[in-house]
Structure formats: C-alpha cells, structure tokens
Amino acid sequence: MLHTPIHASWTNQIEIFFPIGQRKVVQPNDFTDLTAVRDRLRAFEDRYNLTAQPFQWKFTTSDLGDLLARLDRHTLADRQEESSVSLAA
Structure with missing residues (x-):
C-alpha cells in the first residue's frame, strides 16, 4: 500500500512513485522471469513503506506569486524582443 498525502491528488503521487520504482527497481532489465520482477518490486514496496516519511511543503502562496x-517579466521581455526583431526585418 502506498500512503499519499490527503491534500494531494493520488494520481499525482502515483505519477511520482512509478518512475522511482522504474529507476530503482526495474532498470537494468536483468530479470530471468516475471517472478523475479514481482519479488524485487514487492521488496522495494516494503522498504519504501518502512522508510517513507511525510514531507513539509515549503512552496508558499507568496513563492507562487514571485514565480x-x-x-510574466520573461514573457514580456520575449514579446518585446520579438517585436523589435520583426520591425528590423
């Protein structure tokens, strides 16, 4: 079982979890049969559930506003640059 934060979409968490499993468990693909894949995935799941800890979000609404x-500044600068290029042509 994978415990996800109650305030987050479970699909977002699954989209994070599966690539971790792929990188840490499935690659390199040196399995002799499906039983070996299953056993390694289950061992990873057990270890992950024992060591996983909740994390504290540090990205605040003011951080979002700053971002x-x-x-917006970059977008405005890009538009101004495009305008000056088209005027010069």
Whole structure:
C-alpha cells in the first residue's frame, strides 16, 4: 500500500512513485522471469513503506506569486524582443 498525502491528488503521487520504482527497481532489465520482477518490486514496496516519511511543503502562496511575476517579466521581455526583431526585418 502506498500512503499519499490527503491534500494531494493520488494520481499525482502515483505519477511520482512509478518512475522511482522504474529507476530503482526495474532498470537494468536483468530479470530471468516475471517472478523475479514481482519479488524485487514487492521488496522495494516494503522498504519504501518502512522508510517513507511525510514531507513539509515549503512552496508558499507568496513563492507562487514571485514565480508568476518572474514568468510574466520573461514573457514580456520575449514579446518585446520579438517585436523589435520583426520591425528590423
């Protein structure tokens, strides 16, 4: 069983969990049969559930506002650059 935060979409958490399993368990693909794959995945699941800990979100709404403002500045600068290039042509 995978315990996900109650405030997050479970699909987002699954999309994070499966690539971890792929990188740490399935690659390299050196299995002799499906039983070996199953056993390694179950061992990883057990270990992950024992060591997994909740994390504290550090990205605040003010951080989001700052990020959006920076993106707006870049978008505006890109538009101005495109305008000056098209005028020069």
